[in-house]
Amino acid sequence: MFSRSHPYTLAVVALVTSALFTQLSAQSADPRDELLGLWKAKRLGNSGAARPLMIQRNGANYTADIMGYTIPVTINNGELSFELPSRAAGFRGRVVGNTIRAIWFSAPVGELGSGTPVILTPKGVNTWSGQVAPAEGTQTFYLLVTKKSDGTLAALMRNLESDFGGLIGVRGLVRRGDAISVVGGRNPADTVLLTGTYDSADKVMTINIASRGGSFDFRRDDDPVSDFYPRGKNPGRYVYRQPPALSDGWTTASVAEVGIDRAGIERGVQRIIDMSMDSINAPQVHALLIARNGKLVLEEYFHGEHRDKPHNERSAAKSVSATIIGAAMLAGAPFKLSTPVYQVMNGGAFPANLEQRKRAMTLENLMTMSSGYFCDDNNDDAPGNEDQMWEKQTDFLKFTLGLPMAFAPGDTSIYCSVNPNLALGMAGRAAGESPFYLFDRLVATPMGINKYIWPIDRARNPYGGGGMGLIARDFIKFGQLMLDGGTWHGQRILSADFVHRAGSTLMKIAGRDYGLLWWPQSFTVGGRTIRGYAALGNGGQIVMVFPELQLVVATNGGSYGSRGWRFVGGELLTDFVLPAVLANPRS
Numbered sequence: 001m002f003s004r005s006h007p008y009t010l011a012v013v014a015l016v017t018s019a020l021f022t023q024l025s026a027q028s029a030d031p032r033d034e035l036l037g038l039w040k041a042k043r044l045g046n047s048g049a050a051r052p053l054m055i056q057r058n059g060a061n062y063t064a065d066i067m068g069y070t071i072p073v074t075i076n077n078g079e080l081s082f083e084l085p086s087r088a089a090g091f092r093g094r095v096v097g098n099t100i101r102a103i104w105f106s107a108p109v110g111e112l113g114s115g116t117p118v119i120l121t122p123k124g125v126n127t128w129s130g131q132v133a134p135a136e137g138t139q140t141f142y143l144l145v146t147k148k149s150d151g152t153l154a155a156l157m158r159n160l161e162s163d164f165g166g167l168i169g170v171r172g173l174v175r176r177g178d179a180i181s182v183v184g185g186r187n188p189a190d191t192v193l194l195t196g197t198y199d200s201a202d203k204v205m206t207i208n209i210a211s212r213g214g215s216f217d218f219r220r221d222d223d224p225v226s227d228f229y230p231r232g233k234n235p236g237r238y239v240y241r242q243p244p245a246l247s248d249g250w251t252t253a254s255v256a257e258v259g260i261d262r263a264g265i266e267r268g269v270q271r272i273i274d275m276s277m278d279s280i281n282a283p284q285v286h287a288l289l290i291a292r293n294g295k296l297v298l299e300e301y302f303h304g305e306h307r308d309k310p311h312n313e314r315s316a317a318k319s320v321s322a323t324i325i326g327a328a329m330l331a332g333a334p335f336k337l338s339t340p341v342y343q344v345m346n347g348g349a350f351p352a353n354l355e356q357r358k359r360a361m362t363l364e365n366l367m368t369m370s371s372g373y374f375c376d377d378n379n380d381d382a383p384g385n386e387d388q389m390w391e392k393q394t395d396f397l398k399f400t401l402g403l404p405m406a407f408a409p410g411d412t413s414i415y416c417s418v419n420p421n422l423a424l425g426m427a428g429r430a431a432g433e434s435p436f437y438l439f440d441r442l443v444a445t446p447m448g449i450n451k452y453i454w455p456i457d458r459a460r461n462p463y464g465g466g467g468m469g470l471i472a473r474d475f476i477k478f479g480q481l482m483l484d485g486g487t488w489h490g491q492r493i494l495s496a497d498f499v500h501r502a503g504s505t506l507m508k509i510a511g512r513d514y515g516l517l518w519w520p521q522s523f524t525v526g527g528r529t530i531r532g533y534a535a536l537g538n539g540g541q542i543v544m545v546f547p548e549l550q551l552v553v554a555t556n557g558g559s560y561g562s563r564g565w566r567f568v569g570g571e572l573l574t575d576f577v578l579p580a581v582l583a584n585p586r587s
Contacts, residue, residue, distance in 0.1 A: 032153055032175050035198065038228060039143040039205060041216035050133040053091075053118065055080070055100060057126040064091065066132065083108070089134070090460070091118070094437070098122050103436045105460055106134040110394065114469075115436065115454040115462060117444070135310075135453045135469065139212050141165070142221065142228045143205070144278065145173055155182060156280055158228060158558075160303060161312075163539065164212060166280050166561025168193050180205060227304030230285065231273045238270045243289075243299035248473055249448040249489060250296040258292040259584035265290075268576025269300055283567035284558035285540065286311060287472040290577065291480055291552040299473065303558065310453050310469035311556040314537030317468035318420045320443075322367060322517035323478055324435060324464075325427045326486070326498040327442035335430035337364040337501075337516075341371075341422065344430050345401060357405045365409040366423035367516040368507040374406035375416040386417040386465060395459035397425040413507040413514060417465030420517055424464025435462050447481070447488050449474045466537065476554035478535065479543040482518075483552055503533035503545065525578045540565040544573065549581055 054065040055073065062073035064082050071082045080100065083090045087109065093102020100120040107113025114135045120128035142158040143165075155173040157165025170193060171184035182194035196207035196215070205218040225232035240262050243252045255262050272285045286305040290298035305311065313320070329336060335344055341361045343350050350359055357372055365371045375384025384403045393399040400418040428435040436454070439462075443449070453469030454462045477488065482503060486494030502516035513520040520533045521544070532546040540557020553573065559565040581587050 030151070032147070032151070034200060034203075035145050035153060035173060035175060035180070035205070036147060037145060038221045038226065039145065039218035040221035040226070040228070041141045041143075041207070041218040043139050043213065043216060044136065050131040052129065053120065053132045054123070054127065054129040055120060056128075089113075091132075092434075092436070092460075093118065093120075096441075100128045100130075101437075101440055103454075104132045104134060105456065107456075109460060110458050112390070112458060113456055115456050115460075117440065117450065117452060119450070139216075140227070140304075141209070141212075141216055141218070142226075143173075143207075143218055144228070146278075155184075156278065157182070158277075158284070159212070160227065160284075160558055163284065163558050163560035163562065164209070166559070168561070170194075170280075180207070182207060229277055230275055230302040235273045238266055238273055240266050240269075240298075243296050246473075247448075249477070250291075250473060251294065253293075253295040253297050255290075255292075255297045255580070258295060258297055259581070259587060260290070260292060260297065261580040261583035264576060264580030264583055265298060268572060268580065269298075271572075271576065272300075272302060280561075281559075281563045283540070283564035285555060285568055285572075286558055287554070287556040288568075288572075289472050289476045289554045291476055291554075292581070293550050294480065294484070296473070296476070301472075305556065307473065308451075308471060310451060310471050311475070311541070312453075312467060312469050312539075313475060313535075313541045313556075314539055314560070315417065315466040316475075316535040316537030316541040316543060317466045317470075318417070318464070318517045318537075319478060319535030319543070320468055320470075321420045321424045321464035322502055323443055323481065323494065324439050325363075325367070325423055326494040326502070326516075328427045328431050328438050329498065330486075330492065330495050331431075331442055333427065333431035335363060335426065337362065337367070339363050339426075339430070341366060341426060342401070344426050345397070345422075355405065357408050361409040363423060363426055364506075364516070366419045366426070368413055368514060369416055369419050369509055370407075370410050370413040370507050371416070371419050371422075372405045372407040372409045372411065373400070373403045373416060373418065375400075375403055375418050376414045377417055378415065382416075384416060384418045389418065394457065395461065396421055396457040396463065397461055398459075413509045415509050419465075421463055421465040423517075425461060435464065443493060446491050446493060447474070447477050449477070472554060472556055475541075475556070476543060476552055479545045479552035479554060482533075483545050483547060483550065523574055523578060525574055525582060528582065530578060534569075536569070538565070540568040542569055546578075549578075549587055551581055553577055 056063050064071045064073050073080050073082045079094050081092045090105040093100050102118040103115040104118050120130040123129045140160040144156040146154045148154050153173040157170040169184040169186050174181040178197050180196050180198050181192045183190040185191045194207050198205050206215050208215045242254045245252045255265050285302050288300050361371055373384050374382050376382040377386045400422045424435050455467040481488050485496045486499045502518045504515050505513040505520045507514045518533045519536050522529050522531045535543040539560040540555050542555045544553045555568040
């Protein structure tokens, strides 16, 4: 005969059983599972906030008022300049008409930084005011962690600004207690790339990324519209929309108005939106713009990029340097493609005892990468390697002039970014004014380009070898300028002959056609070969010009450390954009 249990006794048994089950489950749970999923870390740059600036004139003297400081302004040959206390940043500009047009340097002399434009307008008598807006310097990281069949953790790191995870080859994550290691590398065997900790109570991974500013706190990103994805985790169907008309010089139209198949363009944009992001080689398309017959007909952004944000154009900015050089020639600066480099850079006469190969070097040699310098960007042992120059050198122009020679000028073209940088410096030296002012006066002002970020060396020279930041609607203007034979809205900026030579095959670099800092290219679509030329930059920065189709295509991307950039320079054009244009029998 069994006795009935008391309800209180049953409750105690249930609680004990539940506690034991929870304890056993916790003991058997894999601690690595806590790290599965998508994580995000973001740090805003400290220098990105706009600051009011006022300059006042009192007789022959000027003073600047910024950040609570009143600073005397130095005047030298018509140029106004001042430095913040401790020389933390600086200003250089000049009066043009009734405005002051200037460059703001984000770092002191002797440190790497960037230059951004400043326009000060009159505010009363002898007073000018405006905003100083340095580059933001924001860094955004995503970490996607999944479990492999053997129980180890796979990891994919995205960095929207520079694809840092792809560059260092992140492949996995290891957890030992509270310590975590990010592993991977360029070799098959995994090595520890980054280290950090995991706080299980707050669910935060803190990873030290020293080269990007220190420690970053990663938290789970469960946002369905996360910028990790092109347009969110579960995007809908894309519907084409005509770009808005703004006060930036672009006339806009629909794709149908310029003879482009709307359905074909929609398929192309949908392909970008639907792209899976679970591979390091997944294309990171940030922007896609199309202009035809001089009208902007497509403008789309992805991964959180937007119309007003400058994008690093990497080596596509070499073609911007070409534009500045060509514009300076047309404006009457006393130099041409056949002008000797060392003669201009030495004030009009060759330096004494200069070797013959350097005496023979011309501007065209610099612009076709055939200077003969020992400066291969793909060879870490080359004295003129770009990466090593950025790490160690102060004045890039002076450094380049002192490089040893490897070939006779004009014999061999090797990809080498010191060449276009020296070419830009040569334009400034010949014109007798900084390339900052040449760009502002001859290119940016007539083309309506008011926002840009220009990398500078430690001597505050603008860098002409790449890395300029431009908004996409301005980036594509350089292709339209070339397509229109060197004119923008009827105003001639480049000579027609310069445009022709720039887009023609003058040399070959590693078997690829090269002009004057532009790349001639051909695409075959439906048995038809379409010829054009492009400004090309790592990661998917492209302005592609197709003269026979009256077409310009521009992209921005973030595939700096992976093969994803091949999509925008290949499949996007051959499978979507060009077929949509060629669908019109008149194209």
